[in-house]
Every structure is written in structure tokens, then in C-alpha cells.
Amino acid sequence: MARGSTRPTSRDVAQAAGVSQAAVSLVLGDKWRGRVSEPTAQRVRDAARRLGYRPNLAARNLRLGRTRTVLLVVPALTTEFFAEVYTGAARVAAQHGFGVVLYPSPEGVGPARDPFASAQAALDGVIASSMAADALTAIRGDQLPLVMLDSDPEGSLGAATVNLDITDGIRQVAEHLLALGHRRFLHLAADVPSWTFEIRARALAARLADTPGTTLRTARAPISVDGALAATETALAAPGPRPTALVCDDDKLAVGAYKAARRAGLRVPDDLSVTGLDDLGLATAIDPELTTVRLDAELFGERGMRALLAVMEGRTPEEGDIPVHLVVRGSTAPPPHD
Amino acid sequence: MARGSTRPTSRDVAQAAGVSQAAVSLVLGDKWRGRVSEPTAQRVRDAARRLGYRPNLAARNLRLGRTRTVLLVVPALTTEFFAEVYTGAARVAAQHGFGVVLYPSPEGVGPARDPFASAQAALDGVIASSMAADALTAIRGDQLPLVMLDSDPEGSLGAATVNLDITDGIRQVAEHLLALGHRRFLHLAADVPSWTFEIRARALAARLADTPGTTLRTARAPISVDGALAATETALAAPGPRPTALVCDDDKLAVGAYKAARRAGLRVPDDLSVTGLDDLGLATAIDPELTTVRLDAELFGERGMRALLAVMEGRTPEEGDIPVHLVVRGSTAPPPHD
DNA sequence: CCCATCAAGTTTTACGTATAACGTGCTCCG
DNA sequence: CGGAGCACGTTATACGTAAAACTTGATGGG
Structure with missing residues (x-):
């Protein structure tokens, strides 16, 4: 009764x-x-x-000593990118009877401070993106299984890592622009201390170093349309021959670049070719549609969760970076004649 | 030891x-x-x-009979809108020692099937947006405190509701367009059975009915750029005088509308005024920037969480819809002369 | 001087579940 | 015909925490 x-x-x-x-x-x-x-x-x-x-899940968890819940630490949810990462991770998790709790860093893009304080949940494991070393060591000290997303393989304290092959993506971008005939490059770099942005700069510099006669300048901007607009405007107004190709660290920056070009009276792609990276919905919303590198964010989340499951079961996670590929649209064309 | x-x-x-x-x-x-x-x-x-x-949180939860964890059921995370709702809800939750677990409906936009199966968490309450009646009754049967976001006040089975004042937002849009001189309207409606879209149609029809000499036609599209593109193209090619103002149910649809206009050789806003609703980052990324209705998604999430806290404590949630306001940008102008 | 009060703890219990360990009859084989 | 084994359960226990109920020794007021 x-x-x-x-x-x-x-x-x-x-x-x-x-x-x-x-x-x-x-x-x-x-x-x-x-x-x-x-x-x-x-x-x-x-x-x-x-x-x-x-x-009663609390009772079951107590009895079994596990919670079938993992934490996903992301920099922020300001674009759909990490939302898709979550979706992919959550789908795989659900297939294995796991739930995923989201922890978006309150500081926005950048290092997360204390992922445990507000994640009011008992956890079996953690997937973390772009996390500061101190929070990282806190987790390690907890002995929790950990997988890092897009992090320096050397600096992740022995945690398993799952990475997108960003280096190859940037290489494809450079290859495409070089084939079109571009020689003067501007790199619009995200002003965020994160491994995933560092390797963009390295990859671009490395590829251009292989082709004599190319020049590369760099502008830095916070990841926002307005920040990108300002930085690009300044860079385009600099003395010397104007760059003909603008490689942006992500799609959002490219939107700012479009606006700066328009203000400077330059047409995309006739006067200036622009590329992005992410292939968010944004890329096909703007005119001309953006040539960019497609990152499969859902697959990224899936692979992250799969790797975590492997770590939790004592298996070795799948090796290999996730391939990315260039999507050529209307924002790139041969450079103008002098 | x-x-x-x-x-x-x-x-x-x-x-x-x-x-x-x-x-x-x-x-x-x-x-x-x-x-x-x-x-x-x-x-x-x-x-x-x-x-x-x-x-050990499992033990604590078992002992105390509560988990300080709530579930947020959202239709999907395909735009930043619900990501911001989550952020707002999670912030308020954290202030009160609560965590928020996210449940994005696997079916995408539309009714959620079984929010509990995959949310591997013991819950103290639920905030749900656009949920099907069956899942709703399941929750009600569970006696869990529940708050509905943007739902029919009559049909929510007595649950507390927090709503954006969409009706007023659409009224502001209509007012703005009427003041510019528009008389022939096209409504690009989201083809999703949800209260929040229903009231858009009602509000627009109601306002236009008050002004003699206006006409209103409706096109339906799934919430996607391509869907909106196709639907708008068809609608613009229909016989009879062309509409001069296109009211879209959200910003994403407006992007599709831009593309359709461009293909039809129409300029925005000179030949066709377009409005959106949401004010996502998208709205200022496109050219011309979109006249739209700003919805404060984070505040929406905050109010939702606050209401849930009230329900859980046996208090009465704060009354009143959340105000929204029109943001006039470059996509609206007086209609062209015949 | 004796009981009430109080500080400073300890002992015990309950939360709801999963499972190891332990009965019961009954059947069936040697 | 005796007991081994099986089918079908039950009883008992542990997980780690919070808090109610209890203990103990000291103090102090009437």
C-alpha cells in the first residue's frame, strides 16, 4: 500500500x-x-x-560505487561547435548507459577554474577541452579517468587525448591559396592561449616557409566579430603591399574580416580572399559563402566519449587524429593583378 | 591510514x-x-x-533524499539560443548549490520522447521547453517540480510557466513595418508544432487585422536555411502582387529568406524588407544586418531556474512575461513604389 | 549538596539498492 | 531410500553520509 x-x-x-x-x-x-x-x-x-x-539512482550509485555520469568541460557555448561536441558525446554515452553533465567555463573561452564546485554530480570520468593545468592536476589528483580534447599531447599529464587534425586543415588551406596564386598572407589569429590555436600558427608558418617568395603577417584578435573587425581593419591599413589572402583562425573571426574588408572598400574574394575554420552554420549564411575547414564536432565528441569509455575500462583508446577537410566556397579566388 | x-x-x-x-x-x-x-x-x-x-555525493543524496540537480529539457542545441538558456539557468543554479543536466531532444526541434532514460541522474526538478504532452504527463506522474518554458499556459497541466513576451515582439515588428508604409506581408512560419510559433502567427494576424488594407500570406518551412530558402522562393514566385515585407519566425529562417531574395534578383531592404526573431550572432553577421527581436535567452534561463527554485520551495514563482524588444537594423526600409 | 544544564563529543540509525549467503521443498539417480 | 542437486526464493549486509538520540564529565545555582 x-x-x-x-x-x-x-x-x-x-x-x-x-x-x-x-x-x-x-x-x-x-x-x-x-x-x-x-x-x-x-x-x-x-x-x-x-x-x-x-x-532511486542515488541508492544504486552508492551501492555500485559508480554513477554512469561523466563531466564534459568546455570553454563556452557561444557557438554551436561545443554544443555539437556535447551532442556527439551524449549520444555515445547514452548508448552505453551513461549521462553527460556539461560544465561550460564561466570565464568563457579560456581556462576553467573549478569544474567540480558547480557540477553537482558524482562522476565516473571527465572529458575536458582547453583546460588550465591547475584544474587538470586537481582532476588527476582525484584519480578520475580523463580524456583531453585538442590539447598538447606532451602537456596533458599523461591523460589520453583526442585531437582534430588542425595542422592538416591549415595545410590544406595554405595549399589551396598557394595554388590560386596567393603569395602575401595575413593570419588573423585568435588571441587565446590554447594549444589548438598555437598549432594553427605553426602549421601556416611551416607550410609557407616551404614556398619561397611568400610573406606572412599576423594580427591578433579576441574571438568575437567586433574584435576581428578592429584587428583586421588595423592590419589592412598597415603600410606596405596589402596581403591578398586572409587566413582566419575560425569562422567567427572571418565574419569580422568580411566587415573590415567591406569598410575598406575591398571586395571578397576579388580583392581579398578569406578563409575560416570550423564550418559553422555561419559559413553559409554570409555572402559570399565562406571557404573554410570542416570540423566534425559531433564526431569529435563521440571520439572523446569513446576514448573515455576505453580509459574507464582499462583499454587503450583509439589512436589517430580526426581528419578534417577543406570546403571551397565563394570567398577565395585568384589574387588581383598588381 | x-x-x-x-x-x-x-x-x-x-x-x-x-x-x-x-x-x-x-x-x-x-x-x-x-x-x-x-x-x-x-x-x-x-x-x-x-x-x-x-x-561521496551518491551517499549524501541518498541520505538527504535530494540531489540538488535539475534537468533542462530543450529541443536542440543547433543555435546558440538554448545554449544561452542553459548558461543562464546553470548560473542561477550554481548560486543555490544546484547543478543542471542538459537533455537535448534527440529528435531535434520538436517533442522530446523520454527525457529520463538517458539523463542518468537523480533529479529534484525539471525545466522543460517545447515538450510533448506525453512526456509532460510522465513527469507530472513523477510528482517532480516542473517549470515549462514558452508553453501554452492552459495546456501545461498546471505546471508553472515562464514565457517570453513573443506576442509583444511580433506586435513591435508589425508596428515598425506598418509605420514604414508596408501593406503586403508574407509570414515565413516555422513548420513546427509548438506554442511559441503558434502565437507568432496569431499575434501577426491580430495586429494586421486592426489595419485595413493590409494583406497577409503565410509560407511554412522547417527551421533550416535551406528549408527557408525553398519556401521563400516558392512564395515569392506566386502570382499576384509581391509582398514587400517578410516576417520570419526566427533569424535562421531570415538567412534563407535573404538567399531567396538574392536569387530572385531582389535587394534587401530596397525591394523586400525582412525581419527575424531571436537576435542571434547571425543577425549581425549577414549583410545587411537583420532587423529582429532581441530575446534575452540567458535571462530566460535564469527566470526558468528561479521559478523552479520557487516551486521546489513551495513558493509562488514570479509572474509576468519577459519583455523583448525590436532591434532595427538594415534589413527594413520603406516599400518600393509600384 | 544535588540536580539541571551544558559542552563536547560518540553511538546508532536510516536512506534504497544490489548481491552474497543462506534456506526450503522437490525430484531423481544410484 | 538417502542425499545431491535444483528451482525458487528469502535474509542479511554493505555502500558513505547526516542527524537524532545518547553518554560523559564538568559547572553552577538554589
Whole structure:
């Protein structure tokens, strides 16, 4: 007889079905083969449904010593990129009976401070992107299984890493622009201390160093349309021959670059070719549509979760960076004649 | 003496400090005034820090019968809108010692099926947006405190609701366009069965009905750039006088409308005025910048969480819709002369 | 001087679950 | 016909925490 106000427990179900609480646990946990007869099992299932029984997860977690919950630490949710990473991770997690709790760094893009304080959840593991070393060591000290997304393989304190092959993406961008005939490059770099942006700069510089006669200048901007607008405007007004190709660290910066070009009276792509990186919905919303590097954010999240599952089970995570590929659209063209 | 492999418990701390487990619980729970001496309390705190003790949340949740965790059910994370709702809700939640678990409907925009199956978490309450009635009754049956976002006040089964004043937003749009001189309207409506879209149509029709000489046609599209492009193209090619003002249910649809206009050889805003609704980052990324209705998504999330806190504490949630306001940019202008 | 009060703890219990360990009859084989 | 084994359960216990109920020794007021 249920008391009505509080949620039914397995004991309530047991009483309703005329069996012991242990029998209920066995039947509902699918561990009853050869231990409970089929008719009895059916009685239990009926009673559970009738009472609307759902197991108390806190009790189960305590008993089993695990929570089937993992934390995803992301820099922010200001674009759909990390939302998609979450979606991918959550899908794989759900397939394995796990839930994902999201922790977007309150400071926005940049290092996360204390991912545990506000994540009011007991955790079995952590997937972290762009995290500061101190928070990282805190997690390591907790002995929690950890997977890092897009992080320096050397500096991640031995944690497993899953990376997008950004280096190759930038190389493809450079290759494309060089083939079009560009020689004077401007790099619009995100002013954020993060491995994933560092390697963009390195990859671009490395590829251009292989082709004599090329020049590379760099402008830095915070990741915002207005920041990119200002930085690009300044860079375009600098003395000397104007760059003909503008390589942006991500799509959002490219939007700012479009605006700066327009203000400077330059047409994209006739006077200035622009490239992005991410392939957000933004890329096809603007005119001309943006030539950019497609990052499969959902796959990124999936791979991250899969790697975490591997770590938690003591297996070795899948190796290899996630391939990315250039999507050529209308924002790149041969450079103008002098 | 810690066993090294497993996480320290309050009992380990007790042993290290030479007190009972109860004393540890009292001290660390800040309930020790007049029950434990200051020196002893200090010993406990030191031991806890030394061992790196963090309480087992599963055990705490079981003991206290609450989890300080709530679920946020959203249609999808394909735009930054619900990401911001989450951010706002999570911030308020953190201030009150709550965590927020996200449940993006796997079906994308539209009704959510079973929010509990994959949310591997014990919950104290639910905030739900655009949810199907069946899942809603499931939650109600669970007796969980519930707050609905942007839902029909009549049809929410008595749950508390927090709504944006969309009706007023559309009214402002209509007012603006009418003042510019527009009389022939096209409504690009989201083809999604949801209260929040229904009231857009009603509000627009209601306002135009008040001004004689106006006409209103409606095109329906799924919420995607391509869908909006196709629907708008068809609508613009229809016989009869062409509409001069295109009111879109959200910003994403407006992007598709821009593309359709461009393909039809129409200039925005000279030949066709376009409005959106949301004021996503998208709105200022496109050219011309979009006249739209600014929705404060973070505030929406905050209000939702605050309302849920009120419901959980047996208080009455704050009344009143959240005001929205028109942001006039470059996509609207007086209609062309015949 | 004796009981009430109080500080400073300790002992015990309950939360709901999963499962190891422990009964019961009954069947069936040697 | 005796007991080994099986089918079908039950009883008991542990997970780690919070807090109610209890203990103990000292103090102090009437």
C-alpha cells in the first residue's frame, strides 16, 4: 500500500507483488534467470509498472560505487561547435548507459577554474577541452579517468587525448591559396592561449616557409566579430603591399574580416580572399559563402566519449587524429593583378 | 591510514583526526557550533584537506533524499539560443548549490520522447521547453517540480510557466513595418508544432487585422536555411502582387529568406524588407544586418531556474512575461513604389 | 549538596539498492 | 531410500553520509 506522497521504492513493489525486495531487484535487474520463476517475475514487473516504480539512482550509485555520469568541460557555448561536441558525446554515452553533465567555463573561452564546485554530480570520468593545468592536476589528483580534447599531447599529464587534425586543415588551406596564386598572407589569429590555436600558427608558418617568395603577417584578435573587425581593419591599413589572402583562425573571426574588408572598400574574394575554420552554420549564411575547414564536432565528441569509455575500462583508446577537410566556397579566388 | 587506491571517506578522515565519523560530518557540514570544540574542528579540517577528502555525493543524496540537480529539457542545441538558456539557468543554479543536466531532444526541434532514460541522474526538478504532452504527463506522474518554458499556459497541466513576451515582439515588428508604409506581408512560419510559433502567427494576424488594407500570406518551412530558402522562393514566385515585407519566425529562417531574395534578383531592404526573431550572432553577421527581436535567452534561463527554485520551495514563482524588444537594423526600409 | 544544564563529543540509525549467503521443498539417480 | 542437486526464493549486509538520540564529565545555582 503506497503512502501516496513519496516515490515508491523497490520494497513497495515487493510488497505489492508479494515477494521480497531482493526478488524485485533481481527481476528488474535482469539477473533472475534460474532464480525466479517466470510467473513471479511477471507479477513483479506488473507491480512495478502499476506503481510507476523507478529506481532511486542515488541508492544504486552508492551501492555500485559508480554513477554512469561523466563531466564534459568546455570553454563556452557561444557557438554551436561545443554544443555539437556535447551532442556527439551524449549520444555515445547514452548508448552505453551513461549521462553527460556539461560544465561550460564561466570565464568563457579560456581556462576553467573549478569544474567540480558547480557540477553537482558524482562522476565516473571527465572529458575536458582547453583546460588550465591547475584544474587538470586537481582532476588527476582525484584519480578520475580523463580524456583531453585538442590539447598538447606532451602537456596533458599523461591523460589520453583526442585531437582534430588542425595542422592538416591549415595545410590544406595554405595549399589551396598557394595554388590560386596567393603569395602575401595575413593570419588573423585568435588571441587565446590554447594549444589548438598555437598549432594553427605553426602549421601556416611551416607550410609557407616551404614556398619561397611568400610573406606572412599576423594580427591578433579576441574571438568575437567586433574584435576581428578592429584587428583586421588595423592590419589592412598597415603600410606596405596589402596581403591578398586572409587566413582566419575560425569562422567567427572571418565574419569580422568580411566587415573590415567591406569598410575598406575591398571586395571578397576579388580583392581579398578569406578563409575560416570550423564550418559553422555561419559559413553559409554570409555572402559570399565562406571557404573554410570542416570540423566534425559531433564526431569529435563521440571520439572523446569513446576514448573515455576505453580509459574507464582499462583499454587503450583509439589512436589517430580526426581528419578534417577543406570546403571551397565563394570567398577565395585568384589574387588581383598588381 | 588510507588504503591508497580508493577515495577517502569521512571515516578515513575521522580516523586520521582521531574523532568519530559523526564529528567529521558535523564539522564539514558547518553544523558544529557548540557541538565540537574549535581545536578539534581544526584537526578535522586539516585531516580532510590532507587526505583530499571530497564527500561521496551518491551517499549524501541518498541520505538527504535530494540531489540538488535539475534537468533542462530543450529541443536542440543547433543555435546558440538554448545554449544561452542553459548558461543562464546553470548560473542561477550554481548560486543555490544546484547543478543542471542538459537533455537535448534527440529528435531535434520538436517533442522530446523520454527525457529520463538517458539523463542518468537523480533529479529534484525539471525545466522543460517545447515538450510533448506525453512526456509532460510522465513527469507530472513523477510528482517532480516542473517549470515549462514558452508553453501554452492552459495546456501545461498546471505546471508553472515562464514565457517570453513573443506576442509583444511580433506586435513591435508589425508596428515598425506598418509605420514604414508596408501593406503586403508574407509570414515565413516555422513548420513546427509548438506554442511559441503558434502565437507568432496569431499575434501577426491580430495586429494586421486592426489595419485595413493590409494583406497577409503565410509560407511554412522547417527551421533550416535551406528549408527557408525553398519556401521563400516558392512564395515569392506566386502570382499576384509581391509582398514587400517578410516576417520570419526566427533569424535562421531570415538567412534563407535573404538567399531567396538574392536569387530572385531582389535587394534587401530596397525591394523586400525582412525581419527575424531571436537576435542571434547571425543577425549581425549577414549583410545587411537583420532587423529582429532581441530575446534575452540567458535571462530566460535564469527566470526558468528561479521559478523552479520557487516551486521546489513551495513558493509562488514570479509572474509576468519577459519583455523583448525590436532591434532595427538594415534589413527594413520603406516599400518600393509600384 | 544535588540536580539541571551544558559542552563536547560518540553511538546508532536510516536512506534504497544490489548481491552474497543462506534456506526450503522437490525430484531423481544410484 | 538417502542425499545431491535444483528451482525458487528469502535474509542479511554493505555502500558513505547526516542527524537524532545518547553518554560523559564538568559547572553552577538554589
